[in-house]
Amino acid sequence: TVLIIDFGGQYNQLIARRVREAKVYCEIVPYKKAMNKIKEVKPEGIIFTGGPSSVNDPGAPDIEAEIFDLGIPILGICYGAQLTAKVLGGSVTKPEKREYGKTEINYAGGKLFKDVDKSNICWMSHTDQIDKLPEGFTITAATHDCPVAAMENVDKKLYALQFHPEVEHTVQGYKIIRNFLFEVCALSGDFTSDSFIDDKVRLIRQQVGDKKTLCALSGGVDSSVAAVLVHKAIGDNLTCIFVDHGLLRKNEGDDVERIFRDEFSMNLIRVNAQERFLSKLAGVTDPERKRKIIGEEFIRVFEEESKKLGDVEFLVQGTIYPDVIESGTDEAAVIKSHHNVGGLPEDMKLSLVEPLRELFKDEVRNVGLELGIPEYLIFRHPFPGPGLGIRVLGEVTEEKCDILREADAIYREELEKAGLGRKIWQAFATLPDVKTVGVMGDERTYSYMVGLRAITSTDGMTGEFYPIPYEVLGTISTRIVNEVKGVNRVVYDVTGKPPATIEWE
Numbered sequence: 171t172v173l174i175i176d177f178g179g180q181y182n183q184l185i186a187r188r189v190r191e192a193k194v195y196c197e198i199v200p201y202k203k204a205m206n207k208i209k210e211v212k213p214e215g216i217i218f219t220g221g222p223s224s225v226n227d228p229g230a231p232d233i234e235a236e237i238f239d240l241g242i243p244i245l246g247i248c249y250g251a252q253l254t255a256k257v258l259g260g261s262v263t264k265p266e267k268r269e270y271g272k273t274e275i276n277y278a279g280g281k282l283f284k285d286v287d288k289s290n291i292c293w294m295s296h297t298d299q300i301d302k303l304p305e306g307f308t309i310t311a312a313t314h315d316c317p318v319a320a321m322e323n324v325d326k327k328l329y330a331l332q333f334h335p336e337v338e339h340t341v342q343g344y345k346i347i348r349n350f351l352f353e354v355c356a357l358s359g360d361f362t363s364d365s366f367i368d369d370k371v372r373l374i375r376q377q378v379g380d381k382k383t384l385c386a387l388s389g390g391v392d393s394s395v396a397a398v399l400v401h402k403a404i405g406d407n408l409t410c411i412f413v414d415h416g417l418l419r420k421n422e423g424d425d426v427e428r429i430f431r432d433e434f435s436m437n438l439i440r441v442n443a444q445e446r447f448l449s450k451l452a453g454v455t456d457p458e459r460k461r462k463i464i465g466e467e468f469i470r471v472f473e474e475e476s477k478k479l480g481d482v483e484f485l486v487q488g489t490i491y492p493d494v495i496e497s498g499t500d501e502a503a504v505i506k507s508h509h510n511v512g513g514l515p516e517d518m519k520l521s522l523v524e525p526l527r528e529l530f531k532d533e534v535r536n537v538g539l540e541l542g543i544p545e546y547l548i549f550r551h552p553f554p555g556p557g558l559g560i561r562v563l564g565e566v567t568e569e570k571c572d573i574l575r576e577a578d579a580i581y582r583e584e585l586e587k588a589g590l591g592r593k594i595w596q597a598f599a600t601l602p603d604v605k606t607v608g609v610m611g612d613e614r615t616y617s618y619m620v621g622l623r624a625i626t627s628t629d630g631m632t633g634e635f636y637p638i639p640y641e642v643l644g645t646i647s648t649r650i651v652n653e654v655k656g657v658n659r660v661v662y663d664v665t666g667k668p669p670a671t672i673e674w675e
């Protein structure tokens with residue numbers, strides 16, 4: 171294990187990503203909890219992140235000096251490098267010129283820079299820099315404006331970098347991180363989906379024993395992988411509740427039933443609550459009201475079903491690592507408890523089982539594939555909890571949902587055929603509450619318009635519209651208008667996020 175000590179840097183998740191890509195298990199820990207965590211997990215290596223403060227500010231994030239005497243290799247990055255210098259008796263100053271962006275650097279060699287070109291480009295982003303080295307350290311890299319771009323004390327296995335090896339602009343930065351993991355810490359890089367599954371199955375059995383466990387299955391990637399993993403550990407003691415609110419995409423409900431009940435032989439309760447949701451939504455047009463109604467009704471249905479099961483003690487959640495860590499040095503803001511399935515009831519007093527808490531999305535996908543979950547489910551685009559309820563704009567009716575389901579299925583089918591499915595983060599059709607005039611044959615039509623959305627993104631926070639080739643758009647438009655009754659026009663959304671959001675409501 172490698173512990174990444176968080177001083178509030180903006181690239182902390184990237185550092186964790188790089189370490190995981192090297193197949194080394196790591197966790198991010200707030201700096202105030204560092205010593206306790208180190209004693210608990212006895213890591214083979216420690217990385218200090220960057221951070222927004224100056225080590226010379228009163229009250230700046232600090233670290234206990236004893237951490238440097240544990241004999242565990244430490245790699246300090248940016249703020250982490252400066253802190254290493256300061257705590258060990260060196261000094262840090264604010265030079266006249268701050269260094270920012272791609273910068274030429276010269277490396278002196280040594281274990282950390284093994285097989286790295288002597289002269290190269292690194293990514294700098296700092297105001298302060300190391301001025302005087304602590305005793306026992308030597309300089310191992312320099313740039314034009316930064317004489318101590320790297321320093322090390324080989325005997326004590328302490329390394330410090332002013333630049334950011336985790337950022338892709340640092341050429342061979344990944345190699346430097348791997349050198350730290352493999353050459354300095356002597357780690358083996360054997361953290362795989364296989365070993366993860368075996369370990370988790372054992373831990374879940376320990377945690378849950380033979381107690382009844384519940385899972386709200388949505389058919390999304392995270393809850394599906396979590397459910398199958400827990401099922402592998404405790405079998406029939408797991409019951410999955412799948413609330414079909416009638417706002418799912420075409421065939422989605424049946425797919426979930428087939429995969430989990432038929433293929434994985436899991437206890438699955440499908441609650442057909444379509445009518446309940448539609449009647450609650452009747453006459454409602456305000457998007458926020460719709461979201462609230464769907465969320466609340468979901469909880470009600472889930473509670474009713476779980477009561478029927480009797481004494482359940484555990485609840486499985488598909489929380490993943492980006493949901494868990496909110497980087498920041500303010501202790502209160504460090505961890506947010508994130509509920510994946512539209513906010514489940516808090517007063518149910520169930521203990522949580524969150525087997526994917528430490529994984530990134532692509533690792534979750536690997537585990538899912540390893541568990542035998544079909545690819546089309548594993549690589550599905552994200553789908554919001556309120557489903558078609560926020561893609562049918564304005565009042566939601568069964569008729570509109572049916573029209574949208576058909577149009578959306580054609581759209582996504584054609585994207586797959588064109589090989590675009592995995593290039594796009596999220597693609598879906600919407601049904602604005604708009605009718606327009608058309609002509610089909612010799613007849614005037616007055617029918618619905620369908621909107622197409624395709625977004626590239628890494629996390630859904632920001633995104634660009636994806637430029638689907640015109641021929642593909644043409645095919646999609648023709649098929650939708652020809653095959654879906656009630657639609658006579660198709661438009662394509664060419665707005666990014668910001669300024670628009672991904673969903674239309």
Ligand code: XMP
Nearest residue numbers: 552553554555556596630667671672673674
């Ligand atoms: P927006 O529309 O806010 O969406 O740009 C960003 C991402 O979040 C998804 N989304 C939701 N997911 N429950 C969810 O689980 C929701 O209520 C919800 N609303 C939006 C959206 O599909 C996109 O991926």
